[in-house]
Amino acid sequence: MSQVHQQGGVYPPKEYVESAPMPANIPHVDEVGATSGPLKSASFFIGAYCKEYNEDFMLCKNENRDPAHCLKEGRKVTRCAIDLITKMRENCAQQFDAHWECLEKRNQEFYLCRKQERKLNSCMFEKLGLTKTIPGSPAGQPQIHEVQNPIYKPIQK
Amino acid sequence: MPPAGGFESIKYKRNLPFRGPGAYAILGGVTAICAYGFYRLGKGNLERRPKLEAEPSDDRELEREKMWSRIHLVPLLTAEGDRDQYRREQAALAREREIMKDVAGWEVSARGKGKWVMLTNPAGGEKRIPQPEIRDTGDSSPLSRLVYNEPVCFFL
Numbered sequence: 001m002s003q004v005h006q007q008g009g010v011y012p013p014k015e016y017v018e019s020a021p022m023p024a025n026i027p028h029v030d031e032v033g034a035t036s037g038p039l040k041s042a043s044f045f046i047g048a049y050c051k052e053y054n055e056d057f058m059l060c061k062n063e064n065r066d067p068a069h070c071l072k073e074g075r076k077v078t079r080c081a082i083d084l085i086t087k088m089r090e091n092c093a094q095q096f097d098a099h100w101e102c103l104e105k106r107n108q109e110f111y112l113c114r115k116q117e118r119k120l121n122s123c124m125f126e127k128l129g130l131t132k133t134i135p136g137s138p139a140g141q142p143q144i145h146e147v148q149n150p151i152y153k154p155i156q157k
Numbered sequence: 158m159p160p161a162g163g164f165e166s167i168k169y170k171r172n173l174p175f176r177g178p179g180a181y182a183i184l185g186g187v188t189a190i191c192a193y194g195f196y197r198l199g200k201g202n203l204e205r206r207p208k209l210e211a212e213p214s215d216d217r218e219l220e221r222e223k224m225w226s227r228i229h230l231v232p233l234l235t236a237e238g239d240r241d242q243y244r245r246e247q248a249a250l251a252r253e254r255e256i257m258k259d260v261a262g263w264e265v266s267a268r269g270k271g272k273w274v275m276l277t278n279p280a281g282g283e284k285r286i287p288q289p290e291i292r293d294t295g296d297s298s299p300l301s302r303l304v305y306n307e308p309v310c311f312f313l
Contacts, residue, residue, distance in 0.1 A: 022244045023244075023247050026243075040230075043225075043227070054232040057235070067246070070236070071239065074232075075240075077233055134218075134225050144204065
């Protein structure tokens with residue numbers, strides 16, 4: 001399939017960009033546009049806030065892997081995530097920024113950013129009523145992000 | 158001959174005071190420090206250690222947190238990727254329709270002739286091939302278009 005090019009190895013030296021727009025019969029939806037840090041910071045709240053849409057989408061994908069099959073459900077998922085991120089930015093912008101910037105600096109490890117994460121979590125609970133819960137955590141013990149003195153913590157304070 | 162009164166006694170006995178903790182105290186201390194260290198190590202492993210075939214009963218909390226963080230994002234990322242892929246496919250079909258419009262009896266699109274399969278494991282090579290009874294062997298379209306390769310979470 002792939003040709004061997006002079007400069008780019010087996011890959012074409014320049015990425016092919018498909019410039020054709022989406023067919024007009026597909027309703028437009030904005031993409032989320034957030035990079036990995038903010039998405040990771042918001043992930044558990046996306047999971048909590050958009051649970052129905054996410055599960056609906058994944059059940060739809062389970063029916064058929066064809067990309068065309070679940071476009072409608074996918075738009076709902078994206079709109080919900082955009083809605084959540086907008087709300088986060090309206091209500092907890094400072095804590096959100098602090099947390100994802102910490103994640104960017106600290107190799108995107110949650111355990112290195114607990115201080116910022118606790119502030120974000122409490123803000124999200126107060127303003128939006130969303131809590132971070134990790135499914136499958138052992139019952140009766142604090143979840144890993146709530147442990148006061150964990151073994152793995154940042155060496156630099 | 159020995160001197161009068163005999164030889165002096167030979168000084169072989171220890172003439173130094175015993176200082177510091179005794180042997181058993183040192184042994185016990187080292188054992189205690191090691192035991193505490195291994196205890197902390199074990200606790201730390203339960204906190205962190207990734208395990209390839211994790212079971213629900215395994216307590217590996219940091220790994221679990223990472224997994225669920227990713228799992229919550231999968232629908233969002235998949236939806237975005239699907240839209241992009243759909244747009245590209247439609248563009249490719251439009252191109253094909255335009256190019257082949259003069260060929261009589263040309264059926265646009267190899268699409269729908271194969272079955273979309275989800276790879277449960279990227280290493281599972283035999284699953285890459287669409288099911289033979291559905292795949293049209295006369296169809297020369299590349300397999301990669303029929304196989305949709307999804308990011309798979311190894312740790313589930």
